Amino acid sequence: MLGIIGGSGLTQLSNLDVSHREVVRTPYGEPSGAITFGQICGKPAMFLARHGYGHTIPPHEVNYRANIWAMWNKGATGIVSVASVGGIRADLAPGDIVVPSQIIDYTWGRKSTFHEGDGCTVTHIDFTEPYDRALCQMVLLAASDVGVPAHAGGIYAATQGPRLETAAEINRLERDGADLVGMTGMPEAVLARELGVPYAAINVIANYAAGRADSRDGISFEAIEGVLRESMQRVRLVIDRLAACHGEVDSLAD
Numbered sequence: 425m426l427g428i429i430g431g432s433g434l435t436q437l438s439n440l441d442v443s444h445r446e447v448v449r450t451p452y453g454e455p456s457g458a459i460t461f462g463q464i465c466g467k468p469a470m471f472l473a474r475h476g477y478g479h480t481i482p483p484h485e486v487n488y489r490a491n492i493w494a495m496w497n498k499g500a501t502g503i504v505s506v507a508s509v510g511g512i513r514a515d516l517a518p519g520d521i522v523v524p525s526q527i528i529d530y531t532w533g534r535k536s537t538f539h540e541g542d543g544c545t546v547t548h549i550d551f552t553e554p555y556d557r558a559l560c561q562m563v564l565l566a567a568s569d570v571g572v573p574a575h576a577g578g579i580y581a582a583t584q585g586p587r588l589e590t591a592a593e594i595n596r597l598e599r600d601g602a603d604l605v606g607m608t609g610m611p612e613a614v615l616a617r618e619l620g621v622p623y624a625a626i627n628v629i630a631n632y633a634a635g636r637a638d639s640r641d642g643i644s645f646e647a648i649e650g651v652l653r654e655s656m657q658r659v660r661l662v663i664d665r666l667a668a669c670h671g672e673v674d675s676l677a678d
């Protein structure tokens with residue numbers, strides 16, 4: 425079953441035909457909210473709002489372990505994470521959609537592994553490719569099927585938040601090779617990998633990153649709201665098509 429995690433601008437999935445909601449208990453505490461189950465285009469899907477349904481949980485306080493564990497426990501065979509980001513690379517303009525291919529993690533102090541605590545043996549995982557290639561391809565194909573342009577690939581910088589970055593920090597991220605910047609991509613991606621759940625992201629450029637283009641003198645939150653409202657309509661189209669494709673793959677595996 426396809427799992428969708430919605431971020432800022434996507435706290436509900438209007439295209440999900442809801443069957444029920446469930447608050448999942450996990451060994452890691454409470455997820456951000458109840459998981460909503462239902463069907464998208466006739467295929468089973470589940471949805472979770474990363475910041476809570478009332479948008480009350482900031483990026484550094486999201487219980488990523490509980491969220492990913494709960495979706496895995498309820499049978500997610502793939503997770504697509506929708507999140508707004510700032511664009512660093514000059515060709516990434518507000519409203520653009522990116523399916524990133526790499527991550528640099530600048531977050532700190534977050535619970536970022538299931539392999540810790542009493543009785544856990546030291547466990548290392550391969551994370552050379554942080555996103556699942558096949559699922560990324562499926563997202564890109566879905567976007568192309570419904571005529572929604574999407575950038576294939578890009579390096580995502582995960583910052584701690586909740587504040588936005590300084591202009592100098594963005595310059596540093598660019599020197600490091602980052603194309604886009606957001607606050608929630610990690611540890612979500614690595615936790616999904618630890619549980620063996622394919623994970624991909626749909627990032628929506630909400631604004632030029634700090635110090636760039638029309639964010640040279642500051643970032644307008646009002647402008648971000650407008651961009652996200654419009655862009656999430658396109659993301660919904662992609663998710664509709666993706667759910668249909670993912671459902672087909674699931675049925676073949678059954």
Ligand code: HPA
Nearest residue numbers: 508509510605606607630
């Ligand atoms: N930086 C970090 N996270 C973000 C941004 C940004 O500029 N825009 C939306 N999420």
